[in-house]
Amino acid sequence: MILEVDNIELNFKNKRILSGIYLKAETGKVIAILGSNGCGKSSLLDIIFGNLKPKYKLIRIDNKPILKPLYKTGFIKYLPQYHFIPNGMVVKSAFNMFGVSWDEFASSFNAFKTYKSYSMGKLSGGERRVIETYLALKSKSLITILDEPFSHLAPIHIEAIKTLIEEEKRNKIVIVSDHMYQHIIDSADKIYLLKNATTKEIKNLKELESYRYLNENVLK
Numbered sequence: 001m002i003l004e005v006d007n008i009e010l011n012f013k014n015k016r017i018l019s020g021i022y023l024k025a026e027t028g029k030v031i032a033i034l035g036s037n038g039c040g041k042s043s044l045l046d047i048i049f050g051n052l053k054p055k056y057k058l059i060r061i062d063n064k065p066i067l068k069p070l071y072k073t074g075f076i077k078y079l080p081q082y083h084f085i086p087n088g089m090v091v092k093s094a095f096n097m098f099g100v101s102w103d104e105f106a107s108s109f110n111a112f113k114t115y116k117s118y119s120m121g122k123l124s125g126g127e128r129r130v131i132e133t134y135l136a137l138k139s140k141s142l143i144t145i146l147d148e149p150f151s152h153l154a155p156i157h158i159e160a161i162k163t164l165i166e167e168e169k170r171n172k173i174v175i176v177s178d179h180m181y182q183h184i185i186d187s188a189d190k191i192y193l194l195k196n197a198t199t200k201e202i203k204n205l206k207e208l209e210s211y212r213y214l215n216e217n218v219l220k
């Protein structure tokens with residue numbers, strides 16, 4: 001599957017947030033979006049998912065324009081920045097709802113075994129994020145969007161999620177955004193930098209310095 005996101009224009013009041021966006025993603029690849037605070041990354045992900053309506057947008061799948069919001073197609077999963085599973089839902093029920101095996105999760109994330117019958121609201125923010133990221137990645141989909149999957153996690157969980165992304169991308173398009181650029185660089189097959197409201201495809205990592213996303217000589 002090839003997903004193209006083209007010609008997006010988004011304004012909030014008189015402020016231009018996105019304009020002239022182009023992004024191409026395909027099954028088997030991780031597409032990363034980097035950019036400074038407030039440059040419009042989450043807005044772009046919301047527009048792709050379909051829960052934010054911009055002034056203009058063009059979304060194509062395998063060259064065919066898709067007019068309805070992608071979330072209505074049922075083949076896209078989205079990890080937003082906020083907690084998307086209700087506080088009162090029991091952990092095991094969340095796995096059932098997403099059609100994901102609890103036992104498989106508990107055997108890879110041993111420390112979570114005792115949380116099976118906890119309600120989500122009783123977990124720490126980071127623990128909750130691990131579960132939500134896992135569910136977004138493991139549940140059935142053709143496109144998975146991850147907004148800041150690494151930012152709240154302990155290093156050991158970050159590595160586990162990176163491994164999961166590597167496995168899951170075989171059958172999916174994965175679109176990911178995070179400020180932990182080193183993890184993004186490790187995971188991504190293609191990187192777009194969002195700057196001055198438009199996307200720039202990064203062919204050489206040094207461009208992240210020349211576009212002043214990173215300070216000089218940060219990259220080894």
Ligand SMILES: Nc1ncnc2c1ncn2[C@@H]1O[C@H](COP(=O)(O)OP(=O)(O)OP(=O)(O)O)[C@@H](O)[C@H]1O
Binds near residue numbers: 017036041043
């Ligand atoms: N509903 C809204 N109404 C008005 N302005 C908004 C709204 N949502 C976002 N913005 C503004 O749009 C800009 C882009 O926000 P967005 O959350 O997409 O940025 P971001 O790149 O994801 O930022 P961060 O990395 O800090 O999470 C920001 O300046 C923000 O203040």
